[in-house]
Amino acid sequence: MRSETSFGAVMLVLLLLFGCSNTTDTLTRNRFISDAKDEVLVSSNGNFRLGFFSPGKSPNRYIGIWFNKISVFTIVWVANRNNPIKNKTGVFKIADDGNIAIFDTDNEGGLALWSTNVSAISNSTAQLLPSGNLVLIATNGLDHSSTVVWQSFDHPTGTLLPGMKLGFDRRRGLNRFLTCWRSGDDPAPGNYSLKVDLRGSPQFFLYKNSAPIWRDGPWNGRTLNGIPPSSSRLNWSFIDNQDEVYYSISVADTSTFERLVLFPVGAILRAIWQPHAKEWAYFVGSQDRCDEYSRCGASAICNSNNTEDCTCLPGFEPQAPQDLFKKCVEKEKSHAYTCGKGGGEGFIKLTGVKIPDARISHLYKNVSLQECERECFNQCNCTGYASADVNAGGRGCYAWYGELNDIKQYNFNEDGQDFYVRVDAVELAANMRKNSNGFHGMKRTLVIIFLPVALGLLLFISCSYFFWRKNAKRKGLKQKQKNREMLLLDSPTNLTNKNSPNPNNHEQSGMVELTFYDLDTIAAATDNFSLSRKLGEGGFGPVYKGQLSNGQDIAVKRLSRNSGQGVVEFKNELLLIAKLQHRNLVRVLGCCIENEETMLIYEYMPNKSLDYFIFDETRKSFLDWKRRREIIDGIARGILYLHQDSRLRIIHRDLKASNILLDNELNPKISDFGTARIFGGNQSEAKTKRVMGTYGYMSPEYALDGLFSVKSDVFSFGVIVLELISSKKNFGFFHEDPYSNLIRYVWKLWSEGRAIEIIDPSLGDSCPTCEILRCIQVGLLCVQDSAIDRPTMSSVIFMLSNETNLSSPKQPVFTIPRSQNRKSPETGSSSINEVTVTMLSGR
Numbered sequence: 001m002r003s004e005t006s007f008g009a010v011m012l013v014l015l016l017l018f019g020c021s022n023t024t025d026t027l028t029r030n031r032f033i034s035d036a037k038d039e040v041l042v043s044s045n046g047n048f049r050l051g052f053f054s055p056g057k058s059p060n061r062y063i064g065i066w067f068n069k070i071s072v073f074t075i076v077w078v079a080n081r082n083n084p085i086k087n088k089t090g091v092f093k094i095a096d097d098g099n100i101a102i103f104d105t106d107n108e109g110g111l112a113l114w115s116t117n118v119s120a121i122s123n124s125t126a127q128l129l130p131s132g133n134l135v136l137i138a139t140n141g142l143d144h145s146s147t148v149v150w151q152s153f154d155h156p157t158g159t160l161l162p163g164m165k166l167g168f169d170r171r172r173g174l175n176r177f178l179t180c181w182r183s184g185d186d187p188a189p190g191n192y193s194l195k196v197d198l199r200g201s202p203q204f205f206l207y208k209n210s211a212p213i214w215r216d217g218p219w220n221g222r223t224l225n226g227i228p229p230s231s232s233r234l235n236w237s238f239i240d241n242q243d244e245v246y247y248s249i250s251v252a253d254t255s256t257f258e259r260l261v262l263f264p265v266g267a268i269l270r271a272i273w274q275p276h277a278k279e280w281a282y283f284v285g286s287q288d289r290c291d292e293y294s295r296c297g298a299s300a301i302c303n304s305n306n307t308e309d310c311t312c313l314p315g316f317e318p319q320a321p322q323d324l325f326k327k328c329v330e331k332e333k334s335h336a337y338t339c340g341k342g343g344g345e346g347f348i349k350l351t352g353v354k355i356p357d358a359r360i361s362h363l364y365k366n367v368s369l370q371e372c373e374r375e376c377f378n379q380c381n382c383t384g385y386a387s388a389d390v391n392a393g394g395r396g397c398y399a400w401y402g403e404l405n406d407i408k409q410y411n412f413n414e415d416g417q418d419f420y421v422r423v424d425a426v427e428l429a430a431n432m433r434k435n436s437n438g439f440h441g442m443k444r445t446l447v448i449i450f451l452p453v454a455l456g457l458l459l460f461i462s463c464s465y466f467f468w469r470k471n472a473k474r475k476g477l478k479q480k481q482k483n484r485e486m487l488l489l490d491s492p493t494n495l496t497n498k499n500s501p502n503p504n505n506h507e508q509s510g511m512v513e514l515t516f517y518d519l520d521t522i523a524a525a526t527d528n529f530s531l532s533r534k535l536g537e538g539g540f541g542p543v544y545k546g547q548l549s550n551g552q553d554i555a556v557k558r559l560s561r562n563s564g565q566g567v568v569e570f571k572n573e574l575l576l577i578a579k580l581q582h583r584n585l586v587r588v589l590g591c592c593i594e595n596e597e598t599m600l601i602y603e604y605m606p607n608k609s610l611d612y613f614i615f616d617e618t619r620k621s622f623l624d625w626k627r628r629r630e631i632i633d634g635i636a637r638g639i640l641y642l643h644q645d646s647r648l649r650i651i652h653r654d655l656k657a658s659n660i661l662l663d664n665e666l667n668p669k670i671s672d673f674g675t676a677r678i679f680g681g682n683q684s685e686a687k688t689k690r691v692m693g694t695y696g697y698m699s700p701e702y703a704l705d706g707l708f709s710v711k712s713d714v715f716s717f718g719v720i721v722l723e724l725i726s727s728k729k730n731f732g733f734f735h736e737d738p739y740s741n742l743i744r745y746v747w748k749l750w751s752e753g754r755a756i757e758i759i760d761p762s763l764g765d766s767c768p769t770c771e772i773l774r775c776i777q778v779g780l781l782c783v784q785d786s787a788i789d790r791p792t793m794s795s796v797i798f799m800l801s802n803e804t805n806l807s808s809p810k811q812p813v814f815t816i817p818r819s820q821n822r823k824s825p826e827t828g829s830s831s832i833n834e835v836t837v838t839m840l841s842g843r
Helices: 002-019 369-377 425-488 519-525 567-579 610-614 625-645 700-705 710-726 742-751 769-782 793-801
Strands: 048-053 062-067 075-078 090-094 100-104 124-128 134-139 146-151 166-169 174-176 178-183 186-197 203-208 211-215 235-240 244-250 258-262 268-274 279-283 300-302 310-312 316-318 328-330 346-354 361-364 384-387 397-400 407-409 417-423 494-497 511-516 534-537 542-547 553-558 588-594 597-603 649-651 660-662 668-670 677-679 685-687 690-693 707-709 837-840
Touching: 048 090, 048 124, 090 124, 166 186, 178 258, 186 244, 186 258, 310 316, 346 369, 346 425, 361 369, 369 384, 369 397, 369 417, 417 425, 519 542, 519 553, 519 588, 519 597, 610 660, 610 710, 625 649, 625 660, 625 668, 625 710, 625 769, 625 793, 649 710, 690 700, 700 707, 700 710, 707 710, 710 742, 710 769, 710 793, 742 769, 769 793
Parallel strands: 300 407, 494 511, 511 588
Antiparallel strands: 048 062, 062 075, 090 100, 124 134, 134 146, 166 174, 166 244, 178 186, 186 203, 203 211, 235 244, 258 268, 268 279, 300 310, 316 328, 346 407, 346 417, 361 397, 384 397, 384 417, 534 542, 542 553, 553 597, 588 597, 649 677, 660 668, 685 707, 690 837
16 A cells, blocks of 8 residues: 555656646647746757747847856847837737737737748748757648748847858848847847848948948958957858858857857957856957948058058058048059050059958959969959968959958958059069068178077087987987897797897797888888878777888888887787788788887788778679688688697687788788787686777677687687678667677578578679578577587688588677777777777676
8 A cells, every 4th residue: 555655656746747847849830838827938959948038127028039058048039129018918829820920918909019921831830949040830731741931040130149141042032130139128120230241242241220330351261351260269151152142150069158249339249158157258359440441441451550540552642641541542653554464563462451342342263363363464443352262272362343442451460361452563663672672681680690690500500410310329229129128028939130130040949030120111111101101090000001122012000109009919919920820810021119119010911901891882792702701711711720720829819800901812811919819738718807809709708707718719700700791790780779789680580591681782693592501600600609609710610611510509699789888997998990999897
């Protein structure tokens, strides 16, 4: 009885908690919001809220959208800014004509105070999107398709949010622009507006009523020319095509709240919410009196750092010296001046400026600056030009035809761009003499002052470098010898240094010849480790293709400083693989240990690795079944050599498709022995706390308990066989079930008698089905959960080569979902692209 009462109490609490929550992001015919009930819409991500509000001290009621997750009430959009409701009697709903509308229930006429006013809507809903955009969606009753027929982002008020567009929709004749509030208590349109002017090249203008008071330059391929990069971190983008032309902003961190606001006083500020301070931080670009539109008039440039703000452009002079602010007029032309026909005329470059008002400019696309200069030179009314894309080396340019107006000189050249103003021969020659005189005067001063100092410094540097080089060479030789001695110390096998002046007799038993390469040799072979030479990257570090001076191709594995592997794995791989010699094992040629560099030098495999082929939709067709079967046999023979036929019993511990390299004849060669372990003659199993391998290829006992044996490699081999047959990764393609993998999928088809469905379709219908099914069965025997149930590699080769009866595999149960094992419990590092990872086993 007590348990029933407790259960009823819990259910009542849950009903009260969840039943009271009546918020949604959608309006329908039957779902509206009422001001009297304080109902609202909330976007699905919880970032924005829509409802009725009163601004500042005003009692009037408006429908607006504001930020939902911050403590400061901040409106970003208002619907009925010109038609407020006097009391809390408003409703916001889908009207009978399908539009969103605001009604005052005290209004007996029932007329809407505000409406989206879209015609011909039969079935509609409204939704507040996660971006803060309110959209009206019409649904077609025939095919149930949905179309956005109206959105608040097309009708901004005083705030620009990320994703909003400012500019023209040419298809609909729609102009999107910002208009400030009249005051903090009144959201009605104020005196200031920010609009895009399409005349000439699109650019922003800030208007007070109808008079421009500030201008932004046109898009220069990086940002707006009139917004200095040093004072604005907003990411601007610009689109101009046949359908629309607009500017928009975006933010790199979508978890932050950011906006651009046009205030009632005409200020345009960038606002970022500070969650710790619980307030908005406002940022404004560096502004000065030269930002005032056309402060200096036509043919002049404004520089607020000068005593006199305004100076005339080259080729112009004040109409009267005492009346500079009134007007700059063109200087008298030379008698030899002939427009467009030579005579020494040309252009003078102004560096780091806000380029002139672009309403009289023309955009030339896909032309260089030199071509633009010629085009402007041939047009007598062309007064100057500038690059339209500073990031593309001037591919495209603006050319001005008429008076040059509203030019500003920035304090930092990187804030502006270059502008080329047209002048006649006299002005051009005068400018060249001015620059030349300044340059030669500075040059003479530098020679007199710095020549003696430079000679003394050069002599000192030369002597220091000579002694340093001599000392470094001596230390380098000692360090090389020390590194090599450390490498040979406590090694399981003896190595002969090919470069050593006194090599031992390597004909003795157990001796292997190995070359120590100089760093300069390897750097020259790889073009100083050029990115174009990079073949890939694994847990050890990047791998580069190189060519020695004798023409031999090599592969260079370079130990990364932040690698999960280190000197132990390097030493293990070098000494181990140098001792092993088999046609299905990659051959190590030598190593390089110098300064802080540690590298292994291998024979070069021109066909990369097995995963390069089987997991690619195009390249997998290059491997027919005959070639895949040869690869399976070659891998099996290589593993058998490691386990049984070599003088050392080797457990690889990281067998996977990316560690199977293919030579020029597509013969497989096992590589990457950094995690391999040597077993003694009577040893069959070992345990480690440092589990090293790749998810999807590790056996259950190794992944969970750190136990490894020859049967661990058998498990990895079985996974590779199934991947070779199916051309699918063990993990990564079963989107419908993240806890499934290739092993379980193959088992499911096998147990249902449908194993043939796993065969890669690119193999075609002519492949030997019986032989492939036999390989599938062998693969399933190799990936059984219990190590005791798995065959040895000698038994695997026998089963693959002979038509004998095979035992039935047991159902696999074990799996490690990738989604749950992204990070190492010890280091927190991730395994990306199936590279080797190191982790502590959970106990």
